[in-house]
Amino acid sequence: MNAKLPRMNHLHLIVPVLFLPAQASSAALAGLRLPHWEQLLARSAHSILPPAALEARLSDVFGVKGLAPLRARADGLAVCEGYWLCADPVELQMQPSQVMLQPEVAGTEAEAQALCATLNAHFVQEGLRFFAPHPQRWYVQAQTPGEAVMTPLRAAAWRDVKALMPQGNDARRWWRLGNEIQMLLHQHPVNVARQQDGKPVINSLWLWGGGSASVPQPACDAVGGLDALTLRCAQASGVALPGDLHALLSSARERGLWVDAGLQDAWQRGDLFAHRTGLEQLENEIAAPVWQSLRKGRLNTLTLEVPTETALHRFELTRADCWKIWRRRRPLTVYPE
Template sequence: MSVELWLPALARFEPAHPLRRLLARADRLDDGPRGYLAGLTAWFDAPPPLPAGALTRQLAAGDAGDALWICADPAWVEPDMNGARLLACGQMQLTAAEAAEFAEPLAPLFEEQDMRLELTSPDRWHLRLPQGTAVPEFPAPEQALGENLLQHLPQGPDGRRWRILQNDIQVLLHQHPLNVRRRAAGQPPVNSLWLWGAGALPATVATSLRGVVSDDPLLRALAAGAGIAHRLRTPASGARETAAVGMAPADAAAHWLIDLQDLPAQSIADAWWPMIHTLARQRPLRLSFASGERGELRPWHRWRFWRGGRA
Protein backbone atom coordinates (compact mmCIF):
# COMPACT_ATOMS: atom_id res chain seq x y z
CA MET A 1 0.00 0.00 0.00
CA SER A 2 1.22 3.47 -0.89
CA VAL A 3 2.09 6.49 1.15
CA GLU A 4 -0.39 9.13 -0.02
CA LEU A 5 0.69 12.70 -0.78
CA TRP A 6 -2.15 15.22 -0.97
CA LEU A 7 -0.88 18.11 -3.08
CA PRO A 8 -2.13 21.48 -4.40
CA ALA A 9 -3.67 21.74 -7.86
CA LEU A 10 -1.26 20.55 -10.55
CA ALA A 11 -1.44 23.88 -12.40
CA ARG A 12 0.34 25.54 -9.48
CA PHE A 13 3.54 23.57 -10.20
CA GLU A 14 5.89 25.13 -12.72
CA PRO A 15 7.38 22.82 -15.41
CA ALA A 16 10.76 22.77 -13.60
CA HIS A 17 9.27 21.81 -10.23
CA PRO A 18 10.65 18.46 -8.96
CA LEU A 19 7.08 17.15 -8.44
CA ARG A 20 6.61 17.41 -12.20
CA ARG A 21 9.56 15.07 -12.72
CA LEU A 22 8.08 12.55 -10.29
CA LEU A 23 4.69 12.64 -11.95
CA ALA A 24 6.24 12.21 -15.40
CA ARG A 25 7.78 8.91 -14.30
CA ALA A 26 4.74 7.68 -12.38
CA ASP A 27 1.91 5.50 -13.63
CA ARG A 28 -1.05 7.78 -14.28
CA LEU A 29 -4.23 6.76 -12.47
CA ASP A 30 -7.82 7.75 -13.09
CA ASP A 31 -8.58 11.21 -11.79
CA GLY A 32 -9.70 11.41 -8.19
CA PRO A 33 -11.89 13.94 -6.38
CA ARG A 34 -11.35 17.66 -6.84
CA GLY A 35 -11.27 20.12 -3.97
CA TYR A 36 -10.89 20.03 -0.22
CA LEU A 37 -14.13 18.49 1.02
CA ALA A 38 -14.30 15.96 -1.81
CA GLY A 39 -10.75 14.91 -0.98
CA LEU A 40 -11.60 14.39 2.68
CA THR A 41 -14.64 12.27 1.92
CA ALA A 42 -12.58 10.14 -0.45
CA TRP A 43 -10.35 9.05 2.43
CA PHE A 44 -12.90 9.05 5.26
CA ASP A 45 -16.36 7.56 5.43
CA ALA A 46 -18.58 9.69 7.68
CA PRO A 47 -22.29 10.54 7.51
CA PRO A 48 -22.96 13.37 5.01
CA PRO A 49 -23.03 16.30 5.16
CA LEU A 50 -19.75 16.30 7.03
CA PRO A 51 -20.31 17.67 10.59
CA ALA A 52 -17.14 19.76 10.62
CA GLY A 53 -18.24 21.77 13.65
CA ALA A 54 -18.66 18.82 15.99
CA LEU A 55 -15.56 17.03 14.69
CA THR A 56 -13.21 20.00 15.08
CA ARG A 57 -14.68 20.98 18.45
CA GLN A 58 -14.11 17.44 19.72
CA LEU A 59 -10.51 17.45 18.52
CA ALA A 60 -9.75 20.81 20.14
CA ALA A 61 -11.78 20.68 23.35
CA GLY A 62 -13.05 17.11 23.74
CA ASP A 63 -16.54 18.27 24.75
CA ALA A 64 -18.64 17.85 21.60
CA GLY A 65 -20.70 15.11 23.23
CA ASP A 66 -24.04 14.62 21.50
CA ALA A 67 -24.65 18.36 21.06
CA LEU A 68 -25.31 20.08 17.75
CA TRP A 69 -22.38 22.26 16.60
CA ILE A 70 -21.63 24.55 13.69
CA CYS A 71 -18.38 26.25 12.69
CA ALA A 72 -18.55 30.04 13.03
CA ASP A 73 -15.19 31.05 11.60
CA PRO A 74 -14.08 34.72 11.60
CA ALA A 75 -14.22 35.99 8.04
CA TRP A 76 -13.58 38.97 5.79
CA VAL A 77 -16.40 39.96 3.45
CA GLU A 78 -15.94 42.79 0.97
CA PRO A 79 -18.88 44.57 -0.70
CA ASP A 80 -18.85 45.01 -4.46
CA MET A 81 -21.24 46.20 -7.18
CA ASN A 82 -23.13 42.89 -7.21
CA GLY A 83 -23.35 42.22 -3.48
CA ALA A 84 -20.43 40.97 -1.38
CA ARG A 85 -17.64 38.44 -1.66
CA LEU A 86 -15.94 36.18 0.88
CA LEU A 87 -12.22 37.01 0.70
CA ALA A 88 -10.82 35.14 3.73
CA CYS A 89 -12.08 32.77 6.38
CA GLY A 90 -10.65 31.05 9.44
CA GLN A 91 -7.07 32.25 8.98
CA MET A 92 -7.28 35.84 10.12
CA GLN A 93 -4.17 35.76 12.39
CA LEU A 94 -6.15 36.90 15.40
CA THR A 95 -4.66 36.97 18.88
CA ALA A 96 -6.67 35.56 21.76
CA ALA A 97 -7.30 39.11 23.00
CA GLU A 98 -8.55 40.25 19.58
CA ALA A 99 -10.84 37.24 19.29
CA ALA A 100 -12.36 37.97 22.70
CA GLU A 101 -12.82 41.62 21.75
CA PHE A 102 -14.63 40.74 18.54
CA ALA A 103 -16.79 38.14 20.30
CA GLU A 104 -17.96 40.42 23.12
CA PRO A 105 -20.85 42.11 21.22
CA LEU A 106 -21.75 38.85 19.45
CA ALA A 107 -22.31 36.70 22.53
CA PRO A 108 -25.62 38.39 23.56
CA LEU A 109 -26.90 38.10 19.98
CA PHE A 110 -26.39 34.34 20.03
CA GLU A 111 -27.77 33.99 23.56
CA GLU A 112 -31.03 35.50 22.32
CA GLN A 113 -31.19 32.54 19.91
CA ASP A 114 -30.33 30.02 22.66
CA MET A 115 -26.95 29.51 21.00
CA ARG A 116 -23.57 29.64 22.74
CA LEU A 117 -20.47 31.05 21.11
CA GLU A 118 -17.24 29.17 21.90
CA LEU A 119 -13.84 30.57 20.93
CA THR A 120 -12.17 27.22 20.39
CA SER A 121 -9.06 29.01 19.15
CA PRO A 122 -8.52 32.63 18.04
CA ASP A 123 -9.21 31.73 14.41
CA ARG A 124 -11.62 28.79 14.93
CA TRP A 125 -14.96 29.53 16.57
CA HIS A 126 -17.98 27.31 17.16
CA LEU A 127 -21.64 27.72 17.98
CA ARG A 128 -23.37 25.22 20.23
CA LEU A 129 -26.98 24.97 19.06
CA PRO A 130 -30.11 23.76 20.87
CA GLN A 131 -31.06 20.17 20.12
CA GLY A 132 -33.50 19.93 17.25
CA THR A 133 -32.41 23.18 15.61
CA ALA A 134 -33.20 23.12 11.89
CA VAL A 135 -30.00 24.08 10.12
CA PRO A 136 -29.82 24.42 6.33
CA GLU A 137 -26.76 23.11 4.55
CA PHE A 138 -24.17 25.89 4.41
CA PRO A 139 -21.30 25.64 1.91
CA ALA A 140 -17.77 25.15 3.18
CA PRO A 141 -15.46 28.18 2.89
CA GLU A 142 -13.60 26.71 -0.08
CA GLN A 143 -16.87 26.61 -2.02
CA ALA A 144 -17.65 30.27 -1.37
CA LEU A 145 -14.26 32.02 -1.39
CA GLY A 146 -14.19 34.78 -3.97
CA GLU A 147 -17.83 34.30 -4.95
CA ASN A 148 -20.94 36.41 -4.56
CA LEU A 149 -22.36 35.51 -1.16
CA LEU A 150 -25.96 35.98 -2.27
CA GLN A 151 -25.78 32.68 -4.13
CA HIS A 152 -24.58 30.87 -0.99
CA LEU A 153 -27.05 32.17 1.60
CA PRO A 154 -29.72 29.68 2.76
CA GLN A 155 -33.01 30.17 0.99
CA GLY A 156 -36.67 29.56 1.80
CA PRO A 157 -38.56 29.83 5.08
CA ASP A 158 -36.01 27.69 6.98
CA GLY A 159 -33.19 29.88 5.78
CA ARG A 160 -34.81 33.21 6.72
CA ARG A 161 -33.76 32.96 10.38
CA TRP A 162 -30.17 32.35 9.36
CA ARG A 163 -30.09 35.17 6.81
CA ILE A 164 -31.30 37.58 9.49
CA LEU A 165 -28.71 36.23 11.94
CA GLN A 166 -25.93 36.58 9.36
CA ASN A 167 -26.96 40.17 8.69
CA ASP A 168 -26.99 41.01 12.41
CA ILE A 169 -23.51 39.51 12.80
CA GLN A 170 -22.15 41.63 9.96
CA VAL A 171 -23.73 44.82 11.32
CA LEU A 172 -22.12 44.31 14.74
CA LEU A 173 -18.70 43.47 13.31
CA HIS A 174 -18.71 46.13 10.60
CA GLN A 175 -18.84 48.90 13.18
CA HIS A 176 -16.41 47.24 15.60
CA PRO A 177 -13.58 49.64 16.55
CA LEU A 178 -10.99 46.87 16.35
CA ASN A 179 -11.49 46.73 12.59
CA VAL A 180 -10.41 50.36 12.31
CA ARG A 181 -7.15 49.47 14.04
CA ARG A 182 -6.66 46.36 11.92
CA ARG A 183 -7.10 48.28 8.67
CA ALA A 184 -4.67 50.96 9.89
CA ALA A 185 -2.13 48.21 10.55
CA GLY A 186 -2.63 46.73 7.06
CA GLN A 187 -4.59 43.72 8.35
CA PRO A 188 -7.89 42.51 6.89
CA PRO A 189 -11.01 43.29 8.88
CA VAL A 190 -13.09 40.64 10.61
CA ASN A 191 -16.55 41.73 9.54
CA SER A 192 -18.45 38.45 9.34
CA LEU A 193 -18.60 34.87 10.58
CA TRP A 194 -18.85 32.03 8.11
CA LEU A 195 -21.31 29.42 9.36
CA TRP A 196 -20.81 25.90 8.00
CA GLY A 197 -20.42 22.22 8.89
CA ALA A 198 -23.46 21.81 11.17
CA GLY A 199 -24.21 18.50 12.83
CA ALA A 200 -23.54 16.23 15.77
CA LEU A 201 -20.48 14.07 16.32
CA PRO A 202 -20.83 10.95 14.13
CA ALA A 203 -21.01 7.59 15.86
CA THR A 204 -18.37 6.15 13.52
CA VAL A 205 -15.75 7.38 11.07
CA ALA A 206 -14.11 4.77 8.87
CA THR A 207 -10.93 4.87 6.81
CA SER A 208 -8.34 2.55 5.30
CA LEU A 209 -5.58 4.98 6.30
CA ARG A 210 -3.26 4.15 9.17
CA GLY A 211 -2.39 7.72 10.00
CA VAL A 212 -2.17 11.30 8.77
CA VAL A 213 0.38 14.10 8.93
CA SER A 214 -1.45 17.42 8.63
CA ASP A 215 -2.04 20.85 10.13
CA ASP A 216 -5.66 20.87 8.96
CA PRO A 217 -8.04 20.68 11.95
CA LEU A 218 -10.83 18.86 10.11
CA LEU A 219 -8.53 16.25 8.60
CA ARG A 220 -6.96 15.57 11.98
CA ALA A 221 -10.41 15.48 13.60
CA LEU A 222 -11.52 12.83 11.11
CA ALA A 223 -8.39 10.82 11.86
CA ALA A 224 -9.10 11.06 15.58
CA GLY A 225 -12.70 9.98 15.00
CA ALA A 226 -11.47 6.98 13.04
CA GLY A 227 -9.04 6.05 15.81
CA ILE A 228 -5.88 6.38 13.71
CA ALA A 229 -2.69 8.31 14.41
CA HIS A 230 -2.56 12.00 13.50
CA ARG A 231 0.53 14.18 13.71
CA LEU A 232 1.07 17.86 13.13
CA ARG A 233 3.17 18.77 10.14
CA THR A 234 6.74 19.95 10.67
CA PRO A 235 9.13 21.43 8.11
CA ALA A 236 10.63 18.42 6.38
CA SER A 237 14.22 17.47 7.00
CA GLY A 238 14.40 14.18 5.13
CA ALA A 239 15.16 11.45 7.64
CA ARG A 240 13.39 13.11 10.56
CA GLU A 241 10.09 13.51 8.73
CA THR A 242 10.18 10.07 7.14
CA ALA A 243 10.68 8.68 10.62
CA ALA A 244 7.62 10.66 11.72
CA VAL A 245 5.44 8.64 9.36
CA GLY A 246 6.95 5.38 10.53
CA MET A 247 9.65 4.33 8.10
CA ALA A 248 10.70 1.51 10.42
CA PRO A 249 9.54 -1.24 10.46
CA ALA A 250 9.22 -1.51 6.72
CA ASP A 251 5.42 -1.51 6.48
CA ALA A 252 4.70 1.05 9.18
CA ALA A 253 4.19 3.92 6.71
CA ALA A 254 1.83 1.94 4.48
CA HIS A 255 -1.22 3.99 3.69
CA TRP A 256 -0.34 7.10 5.64
CA LEU A 257 -1.59 10.39 4.24
CA ILE A 258 0.76 13.38 4.20
CA ASP A 259 -1.28 16.53 3.65
CA LEU A 260 0.52 19.30 1.74
CA GLN A 261 -2.43 20.54 -0.32
CA ASP A 262 -2.60 23.95 1.38
CA LEU A 263 1.07 24.84 0.82
CA PRO A 264 2.56 26.96 -1.97
CA ALA A 265 4.33 24.90 -4.60
CA GLN A 266 7.61 26.67 -3.86
CA SER A 267 7.40 25.74 -0.17
CA ILE A 268 7.02 22.10 -1.18
CA ALA A 269 10.13 22.37 -3.35
CA ASP A 270 12.14 24.17 -0.67
CA ALA A 271 11.11 22.40 2.54
CA TRP A 272 9.46 19.11 1.65
CA TRP A 273 11.33 17.80 -1.35
CA PRO A 274 13.98 15.91 0.70
CA MET A 275 11.23 13.92 2.43
CA ILE A 276 9.34 13.25 -0.81
CA HIS A 277 12.53 12.20 -2.59
CA THR A 278 13.41 9.80 0.23
CA LEU A 279 9.95 8.27 0.33
CA ALA A 280 9.88 7.80 -3.46
CA ARG A 281 13.08 5.75 -3.29
CA GLN A 282 11.88 3.52 -0.46
CA ARG A 283 8.23 2.62 -1.09
CA PRO A 284 5.22 3.17 -3.38
CA LEU A 285 4.09 6.77 -3.37
CA ARG A 286 0.72 8.00 -4.59
CA LEU A 287 0.45 11.63 -5.71
CA SER A 288 -3.06 13.07 -5.41
CA PHE A 289 -3.47 16.66 -6.62
CA ALA A 290 -6.32 18.88 -5.45
CA SER A 291 -7.29 19.32 -9.10
CA GLY A 292 -7.96 15.59 -9.41
CA GLU A 293 -4.85 14.27 -11.22
CA ARG A 294 -3.28 11.21 -9.64
CA GLY A 295 -0.19 9.14 -10.20
CA GLU A 296 1.49 6.18 -8.52
CA LEU A 297 5.24 6.00 -8.27
CA ARG A 298 7.23 2.90 -7.34
CA PRO A 299 10.90 2.97 -6.33
CA TRP A 300 12.11 1.47 -9.62
CA HIS A 301 10.26 4.16 -11.61
CA ARG A 302 13.14 6.55 -10.98
CA TRP A 303 14.99 4.72 -13.78
CA ARG A 304 12.36 5.82 -16.32
CA PHE A 305 14.67 8.49 -17.71
CA TRP A 306 13.08 8.27 -21.16
CA ARG A 307 9.90 9.85 -19.81
CA GLY A 308 11.63 13.19 -19.35
CA GLY A 309 10.88 15.72 -16.66
CA ARG A 310 7.46 17.06 -17.61
CA ALA A 311 3.94 15.81 -16.90
Protein backbone atom coordinates in the same frame (compact mmCIF):
# COMPACT_ATOMS: atom_id res chain seq x y z
CA MET B 1 23.66 -9.17 8.84
CA ASN B 2 21.63 -5.93 8.61
CA ALA B 3 18.21 -5.87 10.19
CA LYS B 4 15.33 -5.72 7.75
CA LEU B 5 14.06 -2.17 7.29
CA PRO B 6 10.40 -1.50 8.14
CA ARG B 7 8.05 -1.20 5.19
CA MET B 8 4.95 0.98 4.90
CA ASN B 9 2.13 -0.68 3.01
CA HIS B 10 0.31 2.32 1.54
CA LEU B 11 0.74 6.10 1.48
CA HIS B 12 -2.16 8.41 0.66
CA LEU B 13 -0.70 11.73 -0.46
CA ILE B 14 -2.96 14.77 -1.01
CA VAL B 15 -1.49 17.89 -2.63
CA PRO B 16 -4.19 20.37 -3.70
CA VAL B 17 -3.47 22.53 -6.76
CA LEU B 18 -0.31 20.68 -7.72
CA PHE B 19 -1.56 21.54 -11.21
CA LEU B 20 -2.42 25.09 -12.21
CA PRO B 21 -5.05 26.01 -14.80
CA ALA B 22 -3.65 25.77 -18.32
CA GLN B 23 -3.54 29.53 -18.84
CA ALA B 24 -1.25 30.00 -15.82
CA SER B 25 0.68 26.73 -15.87
CA SER B 26 3.18 27.29 -18.69
CA ALA B 27 4.37 30.68 -17.49
CA ALA B 28 4.49 29.69 -13.80
CA LEU B 29 6.49 26.49 -14.43
CA ALA B 30 8.85 27.78 -17.14
CA GLY B 31 12.38 26.45 -16.56
CA LEU B 32 11.42 24.55 -13.39
CA ARG B 33 12.96 21.06 -13.06
CA LEU B 34 10.67 18.55 -11.33
CA PRO B 35 12.04 15.10 -12.26
CA HIS B 36 10.62 13.19 -9.29
CA TRP B 37 7.11 14.59 -9.66
CA GLU B 38 7.28 13.80 -13.37
CA GLN B 39 8.40 10.22 -12.68
CA LEU B 40 5.69 9.62 -10.09
CA LEU B 41 2.96 10.94 -12.37
CA ALA B 42 4.19 9.23 -15.55
CA ARG B 43 4.43 5.76 -14.00
CA SER B 44 1.03 5.98 -12.28
CA ALA B 45 -2.45 5.02 -13.41
CA HIS B 46 -4.22 8.37 -13.79
CA SER B 47 -7.95 8.92 -13.37
CA ILE B 48 -9.92 12.19 -13.45
CA LEU B 49 -12.88 12.39 -11.06
CA PRO B 50 -15.47 15.10 -10.30
CA PRO B 51 -14.07 18.01 -8.26
CA ALA B 52 -13.79 17.48 -4.51
CA ALA B 53 -12.37 20.01 -2.06
CA LEU B 54 -9.63 18.98 0.33
CA GLU B 55 -12.11 19.23 3.20
CA ALA B 56 -14.42 16.74 1.49
CA ARG B 57 -11.55 14.32 1.03
CA LEU B 58 -10.57 14.69 4.69
CA SER B 59 -14.16 13.93 5.73
CA ASP B 60 -13.98 10.72 3.71
CA VAL B 61 -10.56 9.73 5.05
CA PHE B 62 -11.53 10.29 8.68
CA GLY B 63 -14.96 8.70 8.25
CA VAL B 64 -17.11 11.68 9.27
CA LYS B 65 -19.82 13.69 7.50
CA GLY B 66 -18.52 17.10 8.54
CA LEU B 67 -15.22 18.39 9.88
CA ALA B 68 -16.57 20.94 12.36
CA PRO B 69 -17.25 18.48 15.23
CA LEU B 70 -13.87 16.85 14.70
CA ARG B 71 -11.97 20.14 14.70
CA ALA B 72 -14.00 21.38 17.68
CA ARG B 73 -13.11 18.25 19.63
CA ALA B 74 -9.43 18.87 18.91
CA ASP B 75 -9.92 22.40 20.27
CA GLY B 76 -11.25 20.98 23.55
CA LEU B 77 -15.01 21.36 23.09
CA ALA B 78 -17.54 18.70 24.10
CA VAL B 79 -19.46 17.96 20.90
CA CYS B 80 -21.71 15.11 21.98
CA GLU B 81 -24.96 16.88 21.08
CA GLY B 82 -26.32 19.13 18.36
CA TYR B 83 -25.19 20.18 14.93
CA TRP B 84 -21.85 21.99 14.71
CA LEU B 85 -20.34 24.36 12.19
CA CYS B 86 -17.01 26.09 12.01
CA ALA B 87 -17.74 29.82 12.35
CA ASP B 88 -14.36 31.37 11.67
CA PRO B 89 -13.84 35.15 12.08
CA VAL B 90 -13.10 36.96 8.83
CA GLU B 91 -13.11 40.42 7.33
CA LEU B 92 -15.38 41.02 4.34
CA GLN B 93 -13.90 43.82 2.27
CA MET B 94 -16.58 45.66 0.32
CA GLN B 95 -15.47 46.68 -3.17
CA PRO B 96 -17.48 48.27 -6.02
CA SER B 97 -18.45 44.96 -7.62
CA GLN B 98 -17.07 42.35 -5.24
CA VAL B 99 -17.05 41.26 -1.59
CA MET B 100 -13.59 39.89 -0.88
CA LEU B 101 -12.91 37.62 2.08
CA GLN B 102 -9.78 38.08 4.19
CA PRO B 103 -9.35 34.93 6.30
CA GLU B 104 -7.73 34.33 9.67
CA VAL B 105 -8.17 37.78 11.14
CA ALA B 106 -5.78 37.88 14.09
CA GLY B 107 -7.87 38.81 17.11
CA THR B 108 -7.16 38.28 20.79
CA GLU B 109 -8.81 35.83 23.16
CA ALA B 110 -10.53 38.68 25.00
CA GLU B 111 -11.91 40.10 21.72
CA ALA B 112 -13.18 36.69 20.67
CA GLN B 113 -14.96 36.13 23.97
CA ALA B 114 -16.57 39.59 23.92
CA LEU B 115 -17.89 39.11 20.38
CA CYS B 116 -19.18 35.61 21.17
CA ALA B 117 -20.99 36.90 24.25
CA THR B 118 -22.88 39.42 22.10
CA LEU B 119 -23.76 36.75 19.53
CA ASN B 120 -24.95 34.32 22.21
CA ALA B 121 -27.19 36.95 23.82
CA HIS B 122 -28.79 37.81 20.48
CA PHE B 123 -29.27 34.31 19.08
CA VAL B 124 -30.51 32.53 22.20
CA GLN B 125 -34.04 32.31 20.76
CA GLU B 126 -32.64 30.75 17.57
CA GLY B 127 -31.11 27.94 19.61
CA LEU B 128 -27.58 28.87 18.57
CA ARG B 129 -24.50 28.89 20.82
CA PHE B 130 -21.15 30.36 19.77
CA PHE B 131 -17.79 29.19 21.09
CA ALA B 132 -14.27 30.60 20.58
CA PRO B 133 -11.74 28.14 22.05
CA HIS B 134 -9.11 29.79 19.83
CA PRO B 135 -9.13 33.42 18.60
CA GLN B 136 -9.16 32.28 14.95
CA ARG B 137 -11.22 29.09 15.27
CA TRP B 138 -14.81 29.65 16.35
CA TYR B 139 -17.83 27.35 16.28
CA VAL B 140 -21.60 27.54 16.41
CA GLN B 141 -23.79 24.78 17.83
CA ALA B 142 -27.35 24.46 16.49
CA GLN B 143 -30.09 22.34 17.99
CA THR B 144 -31.11 20.76 14.69
CA PRO B 145 -29.12 19.63 11.64
CA GLY B 146 -29.01 21.99 8.70
CA GLU B 147 -29.55 21.17 5.05
CA ALA B 148 -27.21 23.63 3.40
CA VAL B 149 -24.04 23.23 1.37
CA MET B 150 -21.34 25.63 2.53
CA THR B 151 -18.00 26.49 0.94
CA PRO B 152 -14.94 25.73 3.12
CA LEU B 153 -13.07 28.77 4.35
CA ARG B 154 -9.92 27.78 2.49
CA ALA B 155 -11.77 27.75 -0.84
CA ALA B 156 -13.40 31.13 -0.16
CA ALA B 157 -10.26 32.91 1.08
CA TRP B 158 -9.24 36.02 -0.91
CA ARG B 159 -12.19 35.56 -3.26
CA ASP B 160 -15.44 37.29 -4.11
CA VAL B 161 -17.89 35.49 -1.83
CA LYS B 162 -21.11 36.62 -3.51
CA ALA B 163 -21.20 33.38 -5.51
CA LEU B 164 -20.06 31.24 -2.57
CA MET B 165 -22.98 31.68 -0.19
CA PRO B 166 -24.82 28.67 1.33
CA GLN B 167 -26.92 26.57 -1.04
CA GLY B 168 -29.66 24.03 -0.34
CA ASN B 169 -32.97 23.77 1.51
CA ASP B 170 -31.86 25.83 4.53
CA ALA B 171 -29.81 28.35 2.56
CA ARG B 172 -32.19 31.26 3.12
CA ARG B 173 -32.10 30.78 6.88
CA TRP B 174 -28.31 30.90 6.94
CA TRP B 175 -28.27 33.93 4.66
CA ARG B 176 -30.53 35.70 7.17
CA LEU B 177 -28.45 34.61 10.14
CA GLY B 178 -25.29 35.68 8.34
CA ASN B 179 -26.72 39.16 7.76
CA GLU B 180 -27.69 39.44 11.42
CA ILE B 181 -24.19 38.35 12.49
CA GLN B 182 -22.64 41.03 10.29
CA MET B 183 -24.92 43.74 11.70
CA LEU B 184 -24.05 42.74 15.28
CA LEU B 185 -20.31 42.72 14.59
CA HIS B 186 -20.19 45.88 12.49
CA GLN B 187 -20.58 48.44 15.30
CA HIS B 188 -19.37 46.27 18.16
CA PRO B 189 -16.97 48.11 20.52
CA VAL B 190 -14.31 45.50 19.71
CA ASN B 191 -14.39 46.40 16.03
CA VAL B 192 -14.64 50.13 16.69
CA ALA B 193 -11.42 49.85 18.70
CA ARG B 194 -9.74 47.69 16.08
CA GLN B 195 -10.64 50.15 13.34
CA GLN B 196 -9.24 53.04 15.36
CA ASP B 197 -6.01 51.07 15.81
CA GLY B 198 -5.77 50.37 12.07
CA LYS B 199 -6.39 46.63 12.46
CA PRO B 200 -8.60 44.46 10.23
CA VAL B 201 -12.10 44.26 11.64
CA ILE B 202 -13.94 41.03 12.42
CA ASN B 203 -17.11 41.90 10.55
CA SER B 204 -18.38 38.42 9.65
CA LEU B 205 -18.12 34.73 10.44
CA TRP B 206 -17.57 32.16 7.69
CA LEU B 207 -19.70 29.09 8.34
CA TRP B 208 -18.61 25.73 6.94
CA GLY B 209 -17.90 22.08 7.75
CA GLY B 210 -21.27 21.36 9.34
CA GLY B 211 -22.01 17.99 10.90
CA SER B 212 -23.26 16.13 13.95
CA ALA B 213 -20.88 14.44 16.33
CA SER B 214 -19.96 10.88 15.39
CA VAL B 215 -17.19 8.41 16.13
CA PRO B 216 -14.44 8.88 13.52
CA GLN B 217 -13.60 5.86 11.37
CA PRO B 218 -10.21 6.85 9.95
CA ALA B 219 -8.94 5.01 6.88
CA CYS B 220 -5.35 5.59 8.00
CA ASP B 221 -3.26 4.78 11.05
CA ALA B 222 -0.70 7.60 10.80
CA VAL B 223 -1.04 11.18 9.59
CA GLY B 224 1.39 13.97 8.86
CA GLY B 225 1.92 17.08 6.77
CA LEU B 226 1.96 20.84 7.01
CA ASP B 227 -1.81 21.32 7.00
CA ALA B 228 -3.09 22.36 10.44
CA LEU B 229 -6.66 21.21 9.77
CA THR B 230 -5.50 17.71 8.85
CA LEU B 231 -3.37 17.43 11.96
CA ARG B 232 -6.21 18.56 14.24
CA CYS B 233 -8.53 15.99 12.64
CA ALA B 234 -5.92 13.31 13.23
CA GLN B 235 -5.46 14.41 16.84
CA ALA B 236 -9.22 14.23 17.49
CA SER B 237 -9.38 10.80 15.81
CA GLY B 238 -6.59 9.31 17.93
CA VAL B 239 -4.38 8.64 14.90
CA ALA B 240 -0.59 8.57 15.27
CA LEU B 241 1.33 11.74 14.28
CA PRO B 242 4.86 10.72 13.21
CA GLY B 243 6.04 14.33 12.84
CA ASP B 244 7.79 14.31 9.48
CA LEU B 245 7.62 12.42 6.20
CA HIS B 246 10.84 10.52 6.84
CA ALA B 247 9.45 9.15 10.11
CA LEU B 248 6.19 8.22 8.40
CA LEU B 249 7.91 6.42 5.52
CA SER B 250 10.29 4.70 7.93
CA SER B 251 7.44 3.24 9.96
CA ALA B 252 5.71 -0.07 9.44
CA ARG B 253 2.28 1.55 9.30
CA GLU B 254 -0.44 -0.04 7.23
CA ARG B 255 -1.90 3.15 5.75
CA GLY B 256 -0.38 6.60 6.11
CA LEU B 257 -1.80 9.98 5.10
CA TRP B 258 0.29 13.04 4.22
CA VAL B 259 -1.29 16.38 3.29
CA ASP B 260 0.35 19.58 2.11
CA ALA B 261 -1.97 22.45 1.15
CA GLY B 262 0.67 25.15 0.76
CA LEU B 263 0.30 25.30 -3.02
CA GLN B 264 -3.44 25.89 -2.73
CA ASP B 265 -2.92 28.69 -0.22
CA ALA B 266 -0.45 30.38 -2.59
CA TRP B 267 -2.85 30.03 -5.54
CA GLN B 268 -5.76 31.42 -3.51
CA ARG B 269 -3.68 34.52 -2.72
CA GLY B 270 -2.76 34.89 -6.40
CA ASP B 271 0.92 34.46 -5.56
CA LEU B 272 2.39 32.52 -8.49
CA PHE B 273 5.94 33.04 -7.24
CA ALA B 274 5.06 31.37 -3.92
CA HIS B 275 3.35 28.55 -5.80
CA ARG B 276 6.45 28.00 -7.93
CA THR B 277 8.77 28.15 -4.91
CA GLY B 278 6.52 25.76 -2.98
CA LEU B 279 6.41 23.30 -5.87
CA GLU B 280 10.19 23.26 -6.06
CA GLN B 281 10.36 22.66 -2.30
CA LEU B 282 7.86 19.78 -2.51
CA GLU B 283 9.95 18.23 -5.29
CA ASN B 284 12.77 17.79 -2.76
CA GLU B 285 10.77 17.21 0.42
CA ILE B 286 7.93 14.97 -0.83
CA ALA B 287 8.32 13.69 -4.39
CA ALA B 288 11.96 12.62 -4.07
CA PRO B 289 11.68 10.64 -0.79
CA VAL B 290 8.40 9.02 -1.88
CA TRP B 291 9.89 7.97 -5.24
CA GLN B 292 13.01 6.61 -3.54
CA SER B 293 10.96 4.72 -0.94
CA LEU B 294 8.95 3.03 -3.69
CA ARG B 295 12.01 2.07 -5.71
CA LYS B 296 13.85 0.71 -2.65
CA GLY B 297 10.87 -1.36 -1.53
CA ARG B 298 10.21 0.59 1.68
CA LEU B 299 6.77 1.64 0.40
CA ASN B 300 4.46 -0.77 -1.39
CA THR B 301 1.81 1.47 -2.96
CA LEU B 302 0.96 5.14 -3.36
CA THR B 303 -2.24 7.05 -4.00
CA LEU B 304 -1.65 10.67 -4.94
CA GLU B 305 -4.70 12.93 -5.07
CA VAL B 306 -4.60 16.41 -6.57
CA PRO B 307 -7.80 18.41 -5.95
CA THR B 308 -8.15 21.33 -8.36
CA GLU B 309 -11.04 23.70 -9.01
CA THR B 310 -12.33 21.61 -11.92
CA ALA B 311 -11.42 17.99 -11.07
CA LEU B 312 -9.94 15.53 -8.63
CA HIS B 313 -6.88 13.91 -10.21
CA ARG B 314 -5.98 10.51 -8.74
CA PHE B 315 -2.72 8.69 -9.42
CA GLU B 316 -2.21 5.08 -8.31
CA LEU B 317 1.34 3.72 -8.22
CA THR B 318 2.89 0.43 -7.08
CA ARG B 319 6.50 -0.47 -6.56
CA ALA B 320 6.44 -2.54 -9.74
CA ASP B 321 5.14 0.44 -11.74
CA CYS B 322 8.34 2.35 -10.97
CA TRP B 323 10.21 0.11 -13.41
CA LYS B 324 7.88 0.69 -16.36
CA ILE B 325 10.43 2.86 -18.10
CA TRP B 326 8.38 3.04 -21.30
CA ARG B 327 6.04 5.42 -19.49
CA ARG B 328 8.03 8.54 -20.29
CA ARG B 329 8.14 11.59 -18.09
CA ARG B 330 5.96 14.52 -19.08
CA PRO B 331 5.94 18.07 -17.68
CA LEU B 332 3.26 19.02 -15.17
CA THR B 333 1.83 21.47 -17.70
CA VAL B 334 0.15 18.58 -19.59
CA TYR B 335 -2.12 17.59 -16.70
CA PRO B 336 -4.51 20.56 -16.31
CA GLU B 337 -7.78 19.96 -18.14
